Amino acid sequence: MKPLALVALAALPLLGGCDLFGTQELERLMAARDADGRAIGAACRHAGRALEDCYTLNGRAEKSAIFAGWRDMNDYMRENGIDAVTPQLSPEGARVAATAPAVPAPAVADPKPAADASAPAAAPARTQGS
Numbered sequence: 158m159k160p161l162a163l164v165a166l167a168a169l170p171l172l173g174g175c176d177l178f179g180t181q182e183l184e185r186l187m188a189a190r191d192a193d194g195r196a197i198g199a200a201c202r203h204a205g206r207a208l209e210d211c212y213t214l215n216g217r218a219e220k221s222a223i224f225a226g227w228r229d230m231n232d233y234m235r236e237n238g239i240d241a242v243t244p245q246l247s248p249e250g251a252r253v254a255a256t257a258p259a260v261p262a263p264a265v266a267d268p269k270p271a272a273d274a275s276a277p278a279a280a281p282a283r284t285q286g287s
Contacts, residue, residue: 194222199230205241 197218201211208227212220233239 190219191222194218194220195226195229198223198226198228200226202227202230202234203239203242204244206244 194215197215198208198211201208201214201223206214208224211223211227215223234241
């Protein structure tokens with residue numbers, strides 16, 4: 158056998174665990190999207206939203222995952238006698254709240270009281286020697 162073939166044969170067990178083509182990353186991404194969709198569907202059902210409204214409000218999530226989460230939460234709520242929680246925001250209000258800029262924190266009061274905030278600050282007096 159050629160030396161290169163021996164090296165390749167020796168390296169083969171080391172490459173067995175290698176994710177050369179990114180398939181594990183793709184599987185992880187798809188599992189995360191499915192979990193997100195299920196969580197969205199469960200939250201919609203708990204909030205008493207119709208399945209179609211949930212699809213409309215969450216257009217980027219997979220519909221099959223939303224449905225699975227909605228159905229699971231529906232079964233859970235029926236088995237345990239849980240009532241739906243009324244949403245505090247309307248669908249339009251939720252969109253506005255999600256896109257509104259954050260409210261800035263209130264300013265901390267200055268420990269020294271200002272003499273007159275409306276008057277401009279006086280320039281320091283100059284002496285003739287300087």
